[in-house]
Amino acid sequence: MSSSPPYAETESAVSRSSDRLYRCDAIVLARMDFGEADRILTLYSRQHGKLRVIAKGARRPLSRLGPHLEYFSHSRLMLARGRDLDVVTGAETVEAHLAIRDDLDAFGNASHMVEILARLTEDRQENAAVFDLLASSLHLLADGVDAFHVTRHYELALLTLLGYRPQLLHCIECRVALSQAPHPFSPAQGGFLCESCHGRAPATRLVGVDAQKYLRALDRGGLSATVRISIDSPLRDELEGIFGAYLRHIAERDLGSLRVLRELHDASSYNVR
Ligand SMILES: [Zn+2]
Structure with missing residues (x-):
C-alpha cells in the first residue's frame, strides 16, 4: 500500500475492528436474563449454525436491540467476538413473524421447533439448509398454514x-x-x-x-x-x-x-x- 502514515494507521484500525465484527442472519432459539438488563441468547444463524451470544442492555425499555431479539423473529445481526460470548452490537428485523405470538397452536409448535433444533445441533456447525428450513417453517406458521x-x-x-x-x-x-x-x-x-x-x-x-x-x-x-x-x-x-x-x-x-x-x-x- 502506498498510503501515507496517517491513512495507513486508519486502515489498520479498520481491519482490526472488522476482524472482530461479523454479520449473520439469525433466529432466537432460547434466551435467558443475565445481570441487571442483559440477555444471553441461543441463536441459530445461517452463516455459523448455533451460537450463544450476549445482548447488553436488551431488557431496558428503550434498548435499540431488544425489539429485534424476540422469539421466532428472523433478524440480521452484527456481532463482535468476545472473550466468552460474542456480543450483539447491532440488529434489524427481517421478519418478525408476529402472528405466531397471537395463535396458541402456532406458538406451541414454533416453540417445539426451536427447542428440538437447540437440542439436536452443536455450536458453530454451519448448516444453511437447516436455517432456511426453520425460517420457512416459521413463515408458514405465521401465515396460518396448519401447524400440525x-x-x-x-x-x-x-x-x-x-x-x-x-x-x-x-x-x-x-x-x-x-x-x-x-x-x-x-x-x-x-x-x-x-x-x-x-x-x-x-x-x-x-x-x-x-x-x-x-x-x-x-x-x-x-x-x-x-x-x-x-x-x-x-x-x-x-x-x-x-x-x-x-x-x-x-x-x-x-x-x-x-x-x-x-x-x-x-x-x-x-x-x-
Ligand atoms: Zn425384516
Missing part, C-alpha cells in the same frame, strides 16, 4: 438434513419391502421392522397403515403432499408419538455421546499433566 402438517414436515426435513432420515419403505433389519400392514417403528434403529424381524428390536411401537402412508407421502412429496390431508386426532397423536420417540432417542443418545467425549477429553488432558 408444518411441524411434521419440519421434523422429517430436519432429521434428514442432520443425517437421521428414517427408513420408511424397507425393513431396517433385513431390507425387505414393507407390506401394507401395521409395523413396529424402532427409534433406536430409525425405521420400521417387517413381520419376521418384529421382536428383534427393543422398545418398538406398532404403527398403523395410515400413519405409515402419511410418513411416506411427506418423505416423497414434502408439505405440499400432506397439507390437504385431513387427519383425525388418533392419527395425529400416533404421528406425534413416532416423531417424539425418535427425536427423544436421538437427543438422548447424542447427549450421552457428548458426555463420553467430554469424559475422554478430561481424562486425556489429565494424563498429559
Whole structure:
C-alpha cells in the first residue's frame, strides 16, 4: 500500500475492528436474563449454525436491540467476538413473524421447533439448509398454514438434513419391502421392522397403515403432499408419538455421546499433566 502514515494507521484500525465484527442472519432459539438488563441468547444463524451470544442492555425499555431479539423473529445481526460470548452490537428485523405470538397452536409448535433444533445441533456447525428450513417453517406458521402438517414436515426435513432420515419403505433389519400392514417403528434403529424381524428390536411401537402412508407421502412429496390431508386426532397423536420417540432417542443418545467425549477429553488432558 502506498498510503501515507496517517491513512495507513486508519486502515489498520479498520481491519482490526472488522476482524472482530461479523454479520449473520439469525433466529432466537432460547434466551435467558443475565445481570441487571442483559440477555444471553441461543441463536441459530445461517452463516455459523448455533451460537450463544450476549445482548447488553436488551431488557431496558428503550434498548435499540431488544425489539429485534424476540422469539421466532428472523433478524440480521452484527456481532463482535468476545472473550466468552460474542456480543450483539447491532440488529434489524427481517421478519418478525408476529402472528405466531397471537395463535396458541402456532406458538406451541414454533416453540417445539426451536427447542428440538437447540437440542439436536452443536455450536458453530454451519448448516444453511437447516436455517432456511426453520425460517420457512416459521413463515408458514405465521401465515396460518396448519401447524400440525408444518411441524411434521419440519421434523422429517430436519432429521434428514442432520443425517437421521428414517427408513420408511424397507425393513431396517433385513431390507425387505414393507407390506401394507401395521409395523413396529424402532427409534433406536430409525425405521420400521417387517413381520419376521418384529421382536428383534427393543422398545418398538406398532404403527398403523395410515400413519405409515402419511410418513411416506411427506418423505416423497414434502408439505405440499400432506397439507390437504385431513387427519383425525388418533392419527395425529400416533404421528406425534413416532416423531417424539425418535427425536427423544436421538437427543438422548447424542447427549450421552457428548458426555463420553467430554469424559475422554478430561481424562486425556489429565494424563498429559
Ligand atoms: Zn425384516
